[in-house]
Each structure stands twice: as C-alpha cells, then as structure tokens.
Amino acid sequence: EIPNPPLPLADGSLKLVNDPAHPFIAAGPNDIRGPCPALNTLASHGYLPRNGVARPDQIVTAVMEGLNLGNDFAKFLAYQAFLMNGNPITNLMSIGMKTPLTGPDPPKPALVGGLSQHGTFEGDTSMTRVDAFFGDQALFNEDLFQGFISTSAQFGFNGTYDVNAAAELRFQRLQNSIQTNPQLVFTSPRIISAYSEAVFPTIFFVDGRLNNGQLTIDAARHFFDFQMMPDDFHRQPAPVNFTMVDPLTKAIFDKHPFSPGVNHGKNNFVLQPQTPPLADFCGIYEDIVLRVIPGQYPRPTGILRENINKNLGFFFGAVHAEHNCTQVFPFGRD
Ligand code: HEM
C-alpha cells in the first residue's frame, strides 16, 4: 500500500525545468504553502500537487526532477519530514499548515501538523521567516529578506548570496534570536536543517548552466518570495548528494561554531550538552528516531506501527547510504 521510495533519476543531467509542462500558477486560496521555498515553488510549478498536499514519495520525485537533489538526500529530507509532520495512515503530508486534506488523524499526541508545525522540522532562526514566538513561522517576511539582501551585499561575491553570505546570515539570525526570542530553541533536529538550508540556495537555486555558487538577489526573490522559478531556469547539472552539501555545511558552521541550547528568557542562552551537536550526525539520527518521533507516537500498534516502521526504514536507508550509522528501532523490528 505504501509505495517504496523512488529510485534515482534515469537521466540526472542538466535540463530546463521551468518548462511548458510545468507552468507557474500562483497558489489559489485553497492551495497550501509553507516554510520551505523549494517545496512551495515545486508545488506552484506542478512538480508537486498544486494544493500542497503530497505523499513522501511524490516529494522525493519532485525534488529530484525539479532541482536535481540526489536520491539519498531527497529521501533523507522527505522521510524525516513525513515522520514528524505527515499522516502515516493515509500517507499524506501538508507542505504547510495542518489540514483535513491529510485525512483522519491517528490518536494524540500525534500532531500531523504539516511542515509548518513549529518545533518539529520547522524551527527558529529561519532566514526569511520569523520565529514562531513572533508570528507566522511559515510566511515569507520582507524585513528578513532585506537582511538577506544586505548580508549578501556585505559578504557575498558581487552582492550575491554565496557561502560567505550564508555563514554570516546564519550566525546573525542565531544571534538575533538569542537576543530577542525568550523561547528560542536551537537543538537537534533544528540545528541540522538550519545549517543545511543556509547552504541549499547557493546550490539548488542557482541555474545549473552557471552553477557558480552565487545566487543573485533576483533569483532568490523568485524562489523565496514569488515561489516561482526564474524564466528559463535549469536544474543542477548532476544529482547533488550529502557528499557535496556536507563540506559546505561544515564550512559555514566552522566560521561561527555554536553549541546547541535554548533560551531561558531573552539573551539567556542555556547550553544543552546532553543533546547531539551538529557534528554528530548519527546522534541526530538517533535523537529523531528515539526521542522526537516517539514523542508523537509513544506506543503505536497495528497498521500505524507497521507504516511508521516502514517509513523509519526508508529514512534509515537514506541515512545509511552516506553516513555509517547503526539503525535504531523505537517500536521493535518487523
Ligand atoms: C526550509 C522542508 C527540500 C530549501 C524548510 C523548512 C522545512 C523544509 C520544514 C522550514 C525550516 C525552518 O526554516 O524553520 C523540506 C523538505 C524537503 C525540502 C521536507 C524535501 C526534500 C528543500 C530543497 C531546498 C530547500 C530541495 C533547496 C533549495 C529550503 C530553504 C529553507 C527551507 C532555503 C529555509 C527558509 C528560511 O530559512 O527562510 N524546508 N525542504 N528545501 N528549505 Fe526545505
């Protein structure tokens, strides 16, 4: 019943992806969009269902086809998100707010909150979205985008958003939240998405024919704000996996290292030494599987347990492909 994860693309080469088969159509009043500029854009071009509700395998296919994510990397993101924010019974997930379109919920404390659910995949210190404490954590914010532009002007090559701009913006957003958000949480699993999402735009939002790691503000405006690919946009020239993203993530981290922690009131960042740091990838994998997911599914039984276990297996498959972690089984093995 649950489809297996998609295989790698048969042809993962450079290609026009803003093509006539995938026209931009702005989201209508009933179409859901959320905190991820990439998935929003893919939905608005029909790589994902335009209403913003999708199966995890559809998300894997969409990011491979539309942006040339490597198969393992695509599965890592999609199944991680699905386990935290999707409906394991209907196999559907919202790319934004919670919706009845994902079907009847499994019993609480399951959230099935969609990608906008704060404190799961979505978290604090986003680049173009405010922290949930201040307002809508899924909505593009122009003031923050102005900060994105000025940081790129100051640190990026020729005013582009490049890896140097990414390092500074990531640091600034963290410092800003430490100073202003009394409820800041910056621990696993948010730390891993915070750093990788700072790098992603320098890769995937740059036209694959150029592929120079320098995102123009115009292209950034298209993806982040308009949820639209630039005219004539071509995807990456080859599938991009962990092996390419990890060194860049490490590079921006090393410019401004930090330790995981939470604010106890404004400007009072308390370290959480018992939680895994960014460098401990397998520790973060285990934290997701042994703490975060059982937080919503303490004792799943029957079909619920069966489906969650399947998705845990798909998730581990992606983790294992390029990181040598040991699989953990919160609900026993099948
Ligand atoms: C943010 C999910 C793929 C780029 C997010 C967030 C989620 C998410 C939940 C919100 C995190 C936060 O900022 O609080 C996913 C899932 C993917 C995926 C499930 C499945 C494959 C991609 C891809 C890109 C991308 C392929 C390529 C550029 C971004 C960026 C942000 C983001 C740049 C940060 C936005 C900001 O900080 O303002 N994503 N994403 N994502 N995503 Fe994705």
Ligand code: MG
């Ligand atoms: Mg956020």
